[in-house]
Amino acid sequence: MTAEYQAHGAVAVITLTNPPVNGMNFQTRTAAVECINRALDDASIKAIVITGAGNAFSGGADIKEFNSPKALAEPSLHTLIDVVENSSKPVVAAIHHVCMGGGLELSLGCHYRVATPGTQIALPEVKLGLLPGAGGTQRLPRVVGLELALKMITSGAPELSEKLANTALFDEILTGDCVAGAIAFAEKIADLRPLPKVRNLNVTHPQLQEVLNAARAQAQRGFLKAPLHCVEAIAAAANLPFDEGIQFERQTFYKLVVSPESTALRHAFFAERAASKIPDVPADTPIRSIKSAAVVGAGTMGGGIAMNFANAGIPVVILETKPEALEKGLAIIAKNYQNTRDKGKLSPEKCAERIALISGTLDYNAIGQADIVVEAVFEEMNVKKSVFEKLDEVMRQGAILASNTSTLDLNKIASFTKRPQDVVGMHFFSPANVMKLLEIVRGKETSNEVLASAMALSKKLKKVGVVSGVCDGFIGNRMLEQYIRQAGFLLDEGCLPAQVDSAMEKMGFAMGPFRMSDLAGNDISYAIRKRRAIEKPDMLYSKTADQLCELGRFGQKTGAGWYDYQAGDRTAHPSDLVNQLINDHSKQIGIERRAITDQEITERLIYALVNEAAYILEEGIAHRASDIDMVYLSGYGFPLHLGGPMLYADTVGLAKVVAAIQHYAQGHCGKVWKVAPLLQELAAKEQKFNA
The missing domain is CATH 3.40.50.720 (NAD(P)-binding Rossmann-like Domain)
Known part of the structure; x- marks a missing residue:
């Protein structure tokens, strides 16, 4: 069982037992409902306490169940919360250590909540491209106020229980043992009626619309769409009857859970955890102590x-x-x-x-x-x-x-x-x-x-x-070299640095390739190219980057690189000198410059990453495609809402990626484009990198 039942006199204690964080999966929800019904059927029980085993009340819903039949299987989390809220006997949430997501939503359905100091309280669903889908956007503003609820839900960041002590979220901050304190509290309120329900409270604020509009403006910054949906759901809590607000929240959640953004963010969540598991290294391998x-x-x-x-x-x-x-x-x-x-x-x-x-x-x-x-x-x-x-x-x-x-x-x-x-x-x-x-x-x-x-x-x-594994540049820099090469060829063919950077930044990249090179120092890649000239003399590059470095334009540290910079200011200003250098180089190598679309820029750069990554996977340099995504999400500014280069390629469709590479290979950069066998094979089989 993933929930245990114990009677302590007239108080039934229901303990969620689904390690490590008592996730609210189908089995746990089922067991919890059974335990509540048992308490309701026992005439000797006057009050119910819900708590969690170990070091968590509950960390929330089981993300693995999202988009699966188990997520909606009865009893759903909504049903469990309804059973708690409509209980004829008072239900007290005994909260400790961690209370997040669906766990916090469950506690908000309880009639009373007590907590130990230091407990982390959060609704982190926005970090997965979602909003709290089991009443969190409707109930939290009713107990902590509009502004704090907006902050917590749109950021997903945790707050400590003692910082929320003066809100209606908690009826008591406990000292000592959590369960013992909750039982004592339950005995004290067992006969009080009517039972308080969060849904019966109102969301009020003297400047309601001004606060909501400011939150909307803040949420629209950046590329993630979930924060704005969170604001609108909270606005529904303030402006609609509770049942209509809950319906709005639920419909929005279902829309978000199938969105590419949520798919990408959940992929990143699981990819980070998978990366720490090394397939051929046993879990019980001794770890050396590092104290100095x-x-x-x-x-x-x-x-x-x-x-x-x-x-x-x-x-x-x-x-x-x-x-x-x-x-x-x-x-x-x-x-x-x-x-x-x-x-x-x-x-x-x-x-x-x-x-x-x-x-x-x-x-x-x-x-x-x-x-x-x-x-x-x-x-x-x-x-x-x-x-x-x-x-x-x-x-x-x-x-x-x-x-x-x-x-x-x-x-x-x-x-x-x-x-x-x-x-x-x-x-x-x-x-x-x-x-x-x-x-x-x-x-x-x-x-x-x-x-x-x-x-x-x-x-x-x-x-x-x-x-x-060991190879030149490992995972990240080996892929980056192909990305940078394509950026250089785009300059040869008709682009200027600002256009290339702008196209990538519109997609959500932290920086385009040329601003990134100026920040890192153009002399670093210059040294690598000089080494390449000896080790791999057949490897082709645009010569513009070498010409730039020969002018001493190493980037921000020298005040000049692909862009011009002013003292004490990192703002990149397009350089007439560099633009002329690029135009002159095209003439020198006999290329007639042409208009290049942003779509071509983004496809050539991202697919260069993907194609090289396919070689890396095939050679066993990386264990899994999601490891490569984590490298680019956490080290190279790849847009989080796209989930990494490999997931992005999966989303586009590998057959389309192959077709695009083959198309671009007919142009000036043709000699550097050779579709990786693994990419070709997966595309032919209509398979994905991330199975």
Whole structure:
């Protein structure tokens, strides 16, 4: 059973028992209704308490049931809430730890609610492209007020129970044992009538329409549509009778649950969880304890990586070879923390605590006892060689030796040590203390224990860890290279940087390829192309990027790149000089420039990602298509509402993707387009990447 029944004198306690968070699936709903009916049929029972086992009241509906018959199977969540609300005996929700989504909606159907301090209260459905569909938009505004309900429902962010103590959401904040306190409360109110119902309250506000209109305006920013639907449902709570509001909410929920946006957001939700599971690494693989860390290199990446450890409460030592570089790096870290403190996002105590966790040294021997060391030095193999030979010499046995390399051969890096089983890639993304993605690169000799430990560490650092095999550029940068190549060919054929960037940003990309390159530094890709010219002389690129770098236009850091920049301002201004350079280059290579549509731009860039990803899957570099989606959603600014490149391709239809690539392959960029065999095969079978 997923719900247990116990009588405590005249009080029946119904405990939801569906770990880990007592999700409201069909079995749990059925068991809960049976338990309530049992209590109603027992004349000795005067009141009912509903609570949850373990560390949750309830985390909400079972997302896996959405779009399936079980979601609507009776008793539905609506039915369960109706049974509770219409109970002839008072029902008390004993809320603790976590009360979210359908769990909060169930509690709002109860006559009374008591809670322990520190409980997280939320209606997070908007994060899945949905709205609360079991009365949440109708009942929450009635107990916490219009403005707080708008904030909670449109953001999905949790609030702590004690911060809601002065609202009508809670009848009592308990101290001590939750269930014991709820039983005592139930005994106290057992004979009170009439039974209070949230539905009977009104949503009032002296500036009702002004508040709703402001919320509408806020919700229309960005590309997600669910926030605006949430506002309209809350407006229905304020303007319509309860039953009509509930009907409006339900109809809107059914419309959203089949929308591409919700499909994409739910895909991302499950993909993030799937990424942490490594198919051939047993779940019981030992995890190495990481209580201290070291970082080699105090530059932008090294400093950001060190901040990750400090943010997780892990002391970290930064190693540099030059005193001035170390002092500069530590000063930048301190300034970053102080800026966060000054913005009110970090308390002065936490700021001081985190700065104190980071120290510096010029001596390799000073980091020898660390549990993990992350190398973050210049992206050049000889530099890596000298570092790893020294780390092999000084690091204690059992320490994890990690490289932050973004493109280089991890197997070769591991060969510089006598313990390749302890070497793993941990590719952080810039700025490392902000970006969620962490590519965990598995060398041919990386042990399961080290791989599992790196994945566990990614969670502790609040990163999305995705495992990649060894290849040039791993998952993300290998795909990005094809994206950037297509962007360059578009310039050759008729586009200018601003048009390409605008087309991608209209789709919801955080930045187009040229603004992104200016931010990252054009010299980085310039160095990679020079390496490619030696290693892969047949690999074609547009020459415009090289010409740009030969002018010293490396991007924002030099005040000029694909765009012009003004001192202290990151606004990208189209450059007449660059536009002329692009036009001249087209003439030099004999291409007559043409008008190019935004559709062609977006298809060529996104399908370049998809096609390369198909090779990556086929080679086993990535375990699953959804891992690739997570790389691009959490590390490269791919629009969340599109679900990642692989889901987007699935949504468009793989046959259409293949046809588009074959069409564009007839043009100037034809030599770089060859449909990946896996993509061709799946399209022919009318299958998808994400089965």
